Amino acid sequence: MPPFVIPPLVKIVLGALGAAAVAHWMLSEVRRIKDERDRLRAASAIDPVARRKLPTLRRDPASGVWRAL
Numbered sequence: 001m002p003p004f005v006i007p008p009l010v011k012i013v014l015g016a017l018g019a020a021a022v023a024h025w026m027l028s029e030v031r032r033i034k035d036e037r038d039r040l041r042a043a044s045a046i047d048p049v050a051r052r053k054l055p056t057l058r059r060d061p062a063s064g065v066w067r068a069l
Helices: 008-043 046-054
Strands: 055-059 066-068
Touching: none
Parallel strands: none
Antiparallel strands: 055 066
16 A cells, blocks of 8 residues: 655645634634633622622531521
8 A cells, every 4th residue: 555645735734724723713712711801800890889788608617618698
């Protein structure tokens, strides 16, 4: 059986396509993470009066379970 030979130009094209696919995936992930970070940053700017109405979690010393107070 003859060896399977891939011409150098085909190797370069396949490498470039793979690199472009990885770059596209990375760019979309960076954008997704940035959007999520911006959304969380905006959510943390909550009104202090409304913040006091939210329940807080405290660890129960007896059981070690976190409970809302």
